[in-house]
Amino acid sequence: MRSKSLYKLCLVFLLMLPFAGHTQFILNGDATLTQPECAPNTPTYELTPAVGNQFGSMWYKFLFNLNTPFDLQFQIFLGNQCYNGCSCNSNGADGIVFVFQPDSTGAGQPGGGMGYGGISPSLGIEFDTYQNSWDPAYCHVSIEKNGDVNHTDLSGNQLAGPSPLVPGNVCSVPDGNWHPARITWNPVTDSIKVFFDCVLVESYAGNIIANIFGGNPNVYWGFTAGTGGSYNLQEICVQHSYLNNLRDTALCLGASVPLVVHGGATYNWTPAAGLSCTNCDSTIATPSVTTKYFVTITDACNFKTYDSVTIAVSNMQLSHSLLSKSICGNNGADSVIATGGILPYTYTWSPSGNTTAAATGLTAGVYTITVSDKAGCTKVIQDTM
DSSP, X not given: OOOGGGOOOEEOOOOOOOOOOGGGXXXXXXXXXXXXXXXXXXXXXXEEOSSSSOEEEEEESSOEETTSOEEEEEEEEOOSSOOTTSSOSSOOOOEEEEEEESSXXXXXXXXXXXXXXXXXXXXXXEEEOSOOTTSOSSOEEEEEETTOOOTTOSSSOEEEEEEESSTTOTTOOSOSSEEEEEEEEETTXXXXXXXXXXXXXXXXXXXXXXXXXXXOOEEEEEEEEEOSSSOOOEEEEEOOOGGGOOOOEEEETTOOEEEEOOSOSEEEEEOOTTXXXXXXXXXXXXOSSOEEEEEEEEOTTOOEEEEEEEEEEEOOEXXXXXXXXXXXXXXXXXXXXXXXXXXXXXXXXXTTOOOSSEEEEEOSSEEEEEEEOTTOOEEEEEEEO
C-alpha cells in the first residue's frame, strides 16, 4: 500500500505573474499546507485527509478577470480507493472541484457536493470519485453551475457531462497514480475545455460572464474537496501558474538575474546569448545589452506554453556642462548629462542639495553629483565651480 504522503493532487498551473508561495491562497475547513512537497520548493496543500466527513477548500486571494484567457495545466492524484460503482473492495470519495465564484475566499461546505455544493453563483468542474444516487456508474468529469452537482435534476445547472474521466476504461480511476489534466477558458470564443490524460474529456461553450455571473467578470478561483462515509486523501501541489509568470526587469551592466519556470517536461530558451542554460527550467541571464528572452515549456502531454521576459541593461554614462564660467556670489549654474541608463533618473547634488539635472544658485567650490536610474545603477561625477 502506498503511504499517505503520496496521495496527492499535484497541479502544474500554466497561465503565466509571480508566485509568492502559500500566502497567496486562503485555506478553509480541513485544508492545510502539508509536507512532503510534491517537488522542491513547491507548496503542497491537503484539502482533506483520508478520513470520513471532511471538507477543505483553497482560494487564490485576489480576483481574476474572466475577460483574460485562463490556461491551467496540472497533475491530478485522485487517491487509491476505487470508485464504488465499480467492482472493488474499498470505496473512495468524494472528489475535487475546480471553481470560479465571485463572492468569498471562505466558500465551501461538507457533504456529497465535494465542498462545492451550494456555492452560487459559480461554475464548477468536478472530478468525481464517488457514485451518489444522481451519479453514473463510473468516475466522471462534468461542468455545472451554482453549486449543483445533481446530474439528474431539471434545473438547467448541468452544463456538460457527466463524462468518463478515462473513456473506454471507466473503472481505471482512482488508481493510485497521477494523471495529467488541463482546464482552459477562452473569453473570445466563450469556451471551456477539460483534458484528462492528455485527452479532451469535456467542453462547454457559453457566455459565463453574462449568464452565470450577471455581467461581472471578476471571480475567485480555487479548489474544493469533500469526503463522506468513504474517503481518499486529496491534495493539491501548485507548481506553475499565472501567479509565477516571468516579469520584465532591469539590470546594471555585468549583473545577473535568475529566470525560473516550472511545469514542463522540456524547456527551450532563446536567444542563447547571456544564458547559462537553454534547456533548463532555471537559467541565469547575464545579457550585455537589453534583450527579450523567450521560453517554450512543453509538458508530458506535449502541450506547449510560452512566456517571455525583457531584461533592460543599464550602461549609464555621465558628463557635465558648466553653464556659468564665472561666479559672483551664488549665481553659478551647472548641469549633468546622463545617457545609457534606464529612465527615470534621480539626481543628488552635494553640498547644494539640488535634485535635478541642472542646478542653479551655486557658489564657488567642488560639487559631487550622484545619479541613479530605474535599475538601481549609480554613477558619481564631480565638478568644480
